[in-house]
Amino acid sequence: MNLQKLKDKKWKFSPIPNIEESNFNKSLERFFNMRVNGLTRENIQNSLDGRLYNYDGPVVIKIKTGSINKNDIPGIEEVKERIMNLEGRNSYTIETINHMKNKLNQDEVRYISFEDINTRGLTGACNGQSGSKQDTWGIYAYNKGVHFQDNDEVEVSRGGSHGVGKIASNAASDLNVMYFANCDEKGDQHLGGTVQLIEHVHEKQAYRSTGYFTDIEVYHDNSSKFYPYENNFHEVFQKDTRGLKIIIPYFRAEYDDEKDIIKSICDSFFVSILNNKLEVHVNEHKIKKDTILDYVKNQDYYNQDITDTKKEFTPLYLDTYLEAPSQKITVSNGEEDYNFHLYFRYDERIPKGRVAVVRTIGMKIEDFKVTGNATKPFNAVLIGGHKEDAYLKSLENESHTKLSKDHFSDSKLKRLATRFINNLSKEIKGVIEEAIKQNNPTDGSMNTDDILYVVETQFRKDLEESLGTVKINKGKSLVKSTGKQSKRERRDKREKKGKEIKYEKDFPKRKRDPLKWQKSNDEINNTNGQEKKRYSAHPEMVERVILNNKEMIKFDFSKSDQLGESKTCDISFSLIDGRGVEYKNEFKIQNNYQDIIDVNVGKTCDYRKNVIKGVQIKDGVAQLQLKIRKTYNRSLKFVYYVEV
Template identity: 40%
Template structure:
């Protein structure tokens, strides 16, 4: 038996003529998805010692003849037939690679890891034989016997290894393994579609292995006689990805992928990564010392805070460094309580706020958007323990880049996850509000100097335009008032008489102006819908929603005070409620409402009406004119 065979299982007929959907899912993640999955696997497989995991990532070139079984691979690729436009195009693209001799290759090798065990048992099906699970099984995740260690591991779906195939032009990958007793083996896989080759139908996946026809199992080849790129002399695993897509050979993006996803693991000295680009003769070591230099390098990251709106790694690292002791954040689900370490930083220079949620093993999962607080000036990192890791895992997608209740099928578990996410949002909103209130300049009176200045300037300009200059001498000018022209009344049109019933005014709907307003209906109430009474120590405001057709379904809303200046211009971020009011309550239930500088949250609506009591700070004299913006969830319309 040759040591360069790919094994495809025989089938009776072709049923599936599409490529594995996970290939596209991981391809969309780019090289980041591959880097993320492999480093995560390496950290999960760390040896039980004090040494950190070391990973070497190498970009380079390899000859076609150095790839075992490649001629057989292309025979199967040539035999595929597409049944729709997408598969036809993809097959033709894969077939076009057949004549290439100098091939892009990416290798990812780890040290101080366990490697894969049980290679000699091949396709045994036993969970303790991690080689067989990695090489031959899809959607299978080997569990660690230590339950706490298992929960903290990054992997959970058992499908991340396909990320290596996804970045290859022909969906091909190999791996070399050295186990705990020094035995060395190679394996690999290719993902095609079901196809007919030499009058026989085959499954879509081929495995680089030998087949034992006595027990009908696949077994790996010993690592002997292969190209030096397959060498793996130290315990651990080495991934070899030939035909690396050209767009994934960017050294800068690989550096960013490491830093963006594992900045906590690097700072905690759990992992160190060396990246070598042999085609460009460039290399870099990313560890605790160099990480800060990299994120401060304009070549790799934007560091001007007002411009940081998508990639938040520099902010996360700064927050971790500046906030030495985290605060505890308690978040409840329906039946459990979870405790996180929260590193929170308020910074008025930031245009966008995000919470980097990180597993305790040091991998960032998601840049979490706090609902309605996306455009707030803060940055935060949230890290749990094993218990929190386990719960977050249940809400993750297969590429570990999103948490959502949508990823859960069981109805009770879904409700539990929804409750947790709602409470997480509420808790973060409170912390953000408190930070804004603490950092806002307190004052006994509302500062409207900039509004008055603008009004004075506008008034002067309007006066100048509506007047005529008269020269008295060379130095003196007077303004002569222009007579106001009277328009002739249209024939047959009678001016409205005093006391005549005024036209009914309806609310003015607003378009969502920012990302955080998506999912909400916003409108300005007409003056006729609001009654405001000001007393010595409090104000009472009644909101009547009967002019709004959809309001019968409303249960609650958010209310923003909009200042109207003397020229009728509206200013949404001028009314600092926290400066004017110490407490805001529901007039009927006496429940207290949360509020920040500009907005009252979750005001209850009953019988199309809301009445609120606003308890004033002492010596406040608020004579500004307001309009009131109402925001309601679209789901409530």
């Protein structure tokens, strides 16, 4: 194509001989699946990386959403022309292209912008596509998969490393288009942009998939060089203070939710915000050190029921980080040791255990699952130092959302990464197990007095039968009895036993039934209209043991005359405290047990509120096996009621 004709276009695509690649950039789909969380993470992380040197205050980021007339979007008509010429060659690209074409006829277009303050911005915009490592504009604007390094110490603490994060902004646009406005330390203002399409033919010429919103300088030898446009465009695209501003038109409806944007900021950057390293304004909302709790502790944003925390852990992380003491743990990859601060909290109410792995810039990498402990009741925040940050950075996947070994091609590095991740689980597992021991002393102890008495009595009887008795004769010497009694001894024993029987008949002991009938106001009506009688169970007839995640309860009704010929009964629970005060209707079965098995028949029992229905009685005994929830308080004491 004639280079002079190319110069007349606002968007520049590189010409190629033929189309060889017919797919969209795979990173687009990856970031699209991450939705607004991936968008905010990448852009806020980039702003934190660009913090002014020797500045201790917060980086301020202003996020705005709104609408703009399509005619105010620079060069958008050229992007539309390219999209109309796209041809899909598989179902995914055809579907994507059709979606893009359906969005072209909007007059008012939704947009989102990210503007940072107290940052360095990009340098060397006036030098254009220089190729110099000192000109960050050229690297950011024209190089894919590359990020800029200018300071070793700063580089270690950076959030980014793979150089693909810029494409997260393209993925947030229905047309895969984004712009960036820059104001450098000299006050020079420029505007650039990129669009991610597929390789395509336009005006009988094949082009690469990526287009750049940029000017071009054509030289006499037919060589060329990109230069940015001076920023004289619509106010939405203006940036007049030092720093960078990202503008994304045709903002996807799936992303366009103010509440989700605010939550994604709190989820990923709560440590930065709490440490006053970051302040984010979302339209009229300000999320900063003094206000973050107003959002995280707000039921409109996060579920505040700790027992239902299964996917969103940010409220727990904030409490843990602010209130829990930290302890040092050391994790090795087999060659080096890495030291971390672990803020750890154990709480039986927590249903899912997660560890927030956080970089020193304050960005959470992931909700780390400790192997074999994902359902343990704990919450933790893990933060290292300078050395640890460098290693964690090397382990991050390209979207900075997970510690992984998969991106390493070197077998040794992959092996070390695997060992580190496994050892991280191992070290935290030890902390969890110690917390469980401290918070769950041995329960389900049994009184063995009766067992020992029976064993001792039986042993004495067996010993007497096998050895006989030992007597002392008149000469005081010990002689062994043959074990047989004389006629006189047998007669005396019969007479003594007869007197004991007569005495018991004259003064019979009162038998106490282990089931005590409750007054009529405690009786309930059966479904067929018949009254059910309700009895309280004496503690002696109940055996209760808790083992791991199961509770076993045995009811021995064999000494009771109250149940008659009943084959089933209903059993209810009532809490009782250490003073013997009963709290009726306080205990909820569904909140404490996952499953209830009738041991006699091996079937699951139904229940209503705190009453277990239709428990089978076999040989005077009813037995239950209950699977307890993680939130169950093992120290609870109960009064049990039986209804027949």
